[in-house]
Amino acid sequence: MYTSLKETDHGAASHEGGGPPARAVPRWRRSLRPYLLIVPALLLTGGILYPFGLGLFYTFFDFAASKPQPDMVGLENYRRIFTETSFWNSAWVTVLYAVGAAAVETVLGVGVALLLHRSTLVGRVLEKILILPLMIAPVIAAIMWKLMLQPSVGVINYLLKPFGLGGVQWTDTPAGALLSSIAVDVWVYTPFVAILALAGLRSLPVSPFEAAAVDGAGWWFTFRRLTLPMLWPYVLVAVIFRFMDSLKVFDIIYALTEGGPGDSTVVLQIRAYLEAIRFQRYSFGISYMIVLWAVVYLVTMVLVRYLGKIQNRAAEVPK
Numbered sequence: 248m249y250t251s252l253k254e255t256d257h258g259a260a261s262h263e264g265g266g267p268p269a270r271a272v273p274r275w276r277r278s279l280r281p282y283l284l285i286v287p288a289l290l291l292t293g294g295i296l297y298p299f300g301l302g303l304f305y306t307f308f309d310f311a312a313s314k315p316q317p318d319m320v321g322l323e324n325y326r327r328i329f330t331e332t333s334f335w336n337s338a339w340v341t342v343l344y345a346v347g348a349a350a351v352e353t354v355l356g357v358g359v360a361l362l363l364h365r366s367t368l369v370g371r372v373l374e375k376i377l378i379l380p381l382m383i384a385p386v387i388a389a390i391m392w393k394l395m396l397q398p399s400v401g402v403i404n405y406l407l408k409p410f411g412l413g414g415v416q417w418t419d420t421p422a423g424a425l426l427s428s429i430a431v432d433v434w435v436y437t438p439f440v441a442i443l444a445l446a447g448l449r450s451l452p453v454s455p456f457e458a459a460a461v462d463g464a465g466w467w468f469t470f471r472r473l474t475l476p477m478l479w480p481y482v483l484v485a486v487i488f489r490f491m492d493s494l495k496v497f498d499i500i501y502a503l504t505e506g507g508p509g510d511s512t513v514v515l516q517i518r519a520y521l522e523a524i525r526f527q528r529y530s531f532g533i534s535y536m537i538v539l540w541a542v543v544y545l546v547t548m549v550l551v552r553y554l555g556k557i558q559n560r561a562a563e564v565p566k
Contacts, residue, residue: 306534312527324534333510333518334535341514341539343425344500345493348432352489355433356440357482361470363441364448374445377438385435389502392431393418421511424504428512431499436492440485447481448474480558487550494543515539 306324308317328334359377363370380388395401396417404413418424451474459469497516500506506513506521513521515535523532 302533303537305530306537308530310530312529317530320530324531325538327531328534328538333513334538336510337513337515337518340425340510340512341494341496341516344429344432344496344512344514345490347429348436348493348496349486349490351429351433352437352440353482353486355437356485357444357478359437359441360444360448361474363445377441379438380435381438383435384498385432386498386502388435389431389499392427392434393503396427418504419508421508424508424512428496428500428503431503432493432496435499436489440482440489443481443485444478447478451477476560480554483550483554483557487547487554490550491543491547494546495539515542 307319307321309320309323310317363374363377383391395403398404398414398416398419401417403417404415407413407415416423417427455473455477456469459473464472495516496514497520500512500514501517501520504512506517516539519532519535519539521532522528522535526532
């Protein structure tokens with residue numbers, strides 16, 4: 248069949264099986280085929296770049312609901328952003344949230360994966376339960392936790408009451424609101440890290456671990472010198488995804504605290520939403536999003552480059 252198709256493509260008028268000869272493909276169609284194949288990719292790229300470029304273009308104007316005929320202001324929106332205290336407060340909250348959530352989810356996710364790696368009946372059951380939080384929309388999870396964290400009627404304070412902690416104001420203080428938001432993020436996304444780490448554990452070669460067992464190596468030595476170095480590329484992929492998502496978080500924090508109390512949990516995404524939607528300063532709000540995009544892009548490039556180095560180093564581990 249391959250020979251028949253190849254000959255047909257080059258103009259031969261023969262066909263296996265004794266059927267009627269296939270028509271030769273004209274040269275212009277063969278020349279045009281590569282360009283037709285990239286059309287979907289070009290349309291997709293255009294669909295991504297056009298809104299982004301239009302949004303970037305609007306940041307050079309003072310477009311707002313109070314000023315329907317905007318004037319070009321150049322880089323004034325960016326100058327205002329970097330000179331406002333609210334921006335630096337939001338940037339600091341965003342970094343705290345992203346680093347805290349990604350770190351806790353990585354440690355817990357790897358720990359859960361190590362426990363589930365042993366193929367026991369309990370492990371297989373827990374593996375099925377583990378993916379349940381990923382099936383719930385983050386905003387629904389945040390509302391669910393908001394009800395459970397209610398100081399007077401929430402189930403969390405009810406369970407802590409015998410230990411003398413029944414009156415905790417979980418989301419009414421700046422530190423409590425931020426920690427509660429991180430806790431909800433951890434509850435939702437730790438299974439994602441655990442699943443990636445578990446897939447990595449199950450793909451590791453067996454021979455180095457058998458050799459370590461023969462030499463009498465302990466669990467900690469095996470984990471530190473074999474498991475973790477070979478598993479690290481998988482873990483780093485999870486860290487990159489979670490860190491990027493955490494920098495762009497909106498739904499969990501807004502559903503849980505609406506950015507409060509005060510500005511204590513107003514991350515950059517919520518600040519952009521407030522400026523563009525609530526205050527209807529469209530150009531200023533989009534400028535916030537462009538700044539956030541630049542931060543996420545730079546951080547991602549650094550992490551991806553580090554991931555490449557880690558993968559090259561892991562490839563040198565004898566298998």
